[in-house]
Amino acid sequence: MAGPAEHKEDVIRRLRRIEGQVRGVQRMVAEDVYCVDVLTQVSAINAALQSCAVTLLDEHLACCVTEAIARGRDEARVKVGEASKAIARLIRA
Template identity: 90%
Template sequence: MAGYVEQKEDVIRRLRRIEGQVRGVQRMVAEDVYCIDVLTQVSAIKAALQSCAVTLLDEHLNCCVTEAIAQGGDRARVKVGEASRAIARLIRA
């Protein structure tokens, strides 16, 4: 089961909003909107995606990683490693 099950509807709502923002930027480019205005919207999309990613990561830590640590052993090390790599990817993005 996914760790974000309790936040699933919120995550889907956020992703749909982001999808609409991306379509809006596509229209802006097609309509030759001023570069800075387009970049402002791209920045807003990036922030929205980052926020969604943090929500998913938080749910993963609170559910999947916490359960694995409680069980201990190799499963705990694997889950902590996955979380560390996910955090590293988010930091680089």
């Protein structure tokens, strides 16, 4: 992640929290917790991952794409194309 350090630390913090949530869901499954309760936690994990992805995408647009636009047309075209593909993947997920 090429952006400012505070954004990087925020993303790492979020990912660690998500990792803990996933471990919690593993325990819930192992302990035969009611399926709907497990699914609720899975939904929360998905929402957290989507939020993290949006943060990463925003950072990519603010830093990488903006810098590429300033440098020139060909590089800008490549970075915008990468961002478009990333957005398409996020929408499908």
